[in-house]
Amino acid sequence: MPRGIFITLEGLDGSGKTTQIKRLAAWLTRRGHQPFLLRQPGGTAIGDRIRELLLDSRSRSLDPMTEMALMFADRAQAIAEIIQPALDAGKVVVCDRFTDSTEAYQGGGRKLGSQVVLDLHRLICRDVQPDLTLLLLPGFAVSLARARRRNLRDTSETGRDENRFETEKDGFFRRVWEKYHEIAGREPNRVVLIEGDLSIDEVHEQIIESVSERIVSLAQKS
Numbered sequence: 468m469p470r471g472i473f474i475t476l477e478g479l480d481g482s483g484k485t486t487q488i489k490r491l492a493a494w495l496t497r498r499g500h501q502p503f504l505l506r507q508p509g510g511t512a513i514g515d516r517i518r519e520l521l522l523d524s525r526s527r528s529l530d531p532m533t534e535m536a537l538m539f540a541d542r543a544q545a546i547a548e549i550i551q552p553a554l555d556a557g558k559v560v561v562c563d564r565f566t567d568s569t570e571a572y573q574g575g576g577r578k579l580g581s582q583v584v585l586d587l588h589r590l591i592c593r594d595v596q597p598d599l600t601l602l603l604l605p606g607f608a609v610s611l612a613r614a615r616r617r618n619l620r621d622t623s624e625t626g627r628d629e630n631r632f633e634t635e636k637d638g639f640f641r642r643v644w645e646k647y648h649e650i651a652g653r654e655p656n657r658v659v660l661i662e663g664d665l666s667i668d669e670v671h672e673q674i675i676e677s678v679s680e681r682i683v684s685l686a687q688k689s
């Protein structure tokens with residue numbers, strides 16, 4: 468059986484990934500691909516516990532290396548439990564964030580650099596790579612304003628405090644944004660950069676265009 472298709476979505480906080488994933492999933496379902504959806508950190512029982520540690524504002528003393536190690540621990544579990552079995556069964560997997568987030572946030576934002584992230588990815592994630600990454604990245608001013616709008620999300624609404632990253636300073640988000648650009652420049656075949664202050668419909672159109680192309684080209688190869 469041909470390997471399935473692994474699609475990831477990336478972008479700053481508030482970039483609209485969640486809305487786009489829902490619309491992409493509905494589009495895939497209408498075409499007969501039952502997509503597997505998951506998000507990082509989280510998505511498995513163990514990953515959800517790691518997520519709590521990572522995003523809770525009370526985890527203020529978390530060292531950047533610990534933070535990165537926890538992101539990879541979460542990812543290794545998701546690959547073993549969900550992503551690899553689904554791909555082996557020929558399914559489409561859509562993941563909200565993957566190792567590009569670690570490179571952008573820990574490598575860029577926390578200044579740990581790209582190399583350590585790429586090395587750990589090879590070791591811990593056996594270099595599992597997405598077939599296609601959709602990077603939602605408007606200009607920095609728009610990206611920052613959207614990330615800030617998400618700032619201090621209503622804890623009472625979710626019952627959880629998941630604001631640790633959203634309370635970071637502008638310089639942190641600038642480094643994340645720049646690192647995402649660097650990744651897109653380095654891997655143009657995998658990463659589709661969706662720039663500009665586009666409407667939800669316009670972004671969706673670009674996403675389905677890229678996904679259709681990738682589905683066709685992967686089907687031709689298998």
Ligand code: TYD
Pocket residue numbers: 479480481482484485506507508522538563564565566568569570572573629632633
């Ligand atoms: P989440 O609430 O899922 O945000 P979003 O909807 O924007 O994806 O929080 C995930 C946060 O974790 C987000 O601020 C980015 C951060 N993160 C990292 O710093 N490194 C990583 O490897 C991953 C997967 C996420």
